[in-house]
Amino acid sequence: MIEYWHLFIAFLIPGIVGYGGGPASIPLIEYEVVQRFEWMTTQEFGEVLALGNALPGPIATKMAGYIGYEVGGVIGATVAISATVIPSLIAMIVLLKLLLKFKNSPKVKRMTALIRPAIAILLAVLAYQFFATSYEGAGLVQTMILVTLSFLALEKWNIHPAYVIIGALTYGAVILS
């Protein structure tokens, strides 16, 4: 029972104080899991994180699910995922319901317009980080090839992202290995 409580606390705190999405809360999760509750060593945590990053889907819930399962089985996984997801989701719904209520107010319209450039820059910065990762990993030539091909496929040929992603994974498995 105490183990479930510890799992709840360990994943609740990173979910409440972690800004910038799941990847940003990873160091906070590591602190709880490795330093405070000592469920894993730093090395084990790093290994699980690396593998989690090679698999699809959001990282915070994958880590919570896996570590929760290791510590407390299916119930442990459920507790850890709930602690990660629920608090921030409730805040999100309350705030957006309020916003939806005043959707036609000129102030809310102005707000929407003013924050959009900031959101665009946030996405552009994120894009840049992925380009940088790719440059370090696959080199300039391969990065240019992949960027050009995926841009043409998505923008000019209107191919669904699913096929572009599967294509890139195949390219990586065959050419970059």
Next chain:
Amino acid sequence: MTTLDLALQKDIFISFFRAGMLGYGGGPATIPLVHKEVVETYGWMDDEEFSDILAIGNTLPGPIMTKMAGYIGYRVGGKTGLLTALAATILPTVIIMIALISVLINYREHAVVQGMTSAIAPVVGVMLFMLAFNFLRHSKRDLGWPVAIALGVISLITFELFNLHPAILIGALILYALLKKSPSKKEGEAA
């Protein structure tokens, strides 16, 4: 809505399942895929609403993907929709993680896995960049290029040069927009 719209719930499940299973690099990298499903494929909301949701999501702590999935599921399909979207986002990837981790530990250094991981990064970059450009183009329509670019440059400086957390700037912009007196004569708030 008293009766459960199963077709809608199925669509919600498929859209978030697809986005989750194709999203490499964590939740933020998955945003363009969610945008594609929610705005383009199913037309549940327009760009304006999507970018508002993204903005509010960024001012709040916690993982972004589950906040987006939970809220959009709720907005489109009520409480059941919320659970459907969350389940589609979380369950398949967690099950894969638990099931495959022992297999993957042996193949971690394998060249094929390394190659796949490095080939996906530039593609995610392109998708994020296209969404960023899309939002910037919309800003031009609402604010005109000078204001849109000025706000973009201010954002870039605060995020990158001063390393300020994005939530601070977005929060400040929200407060400014809501507290400043409206220039229009009719101040009637639509309730």
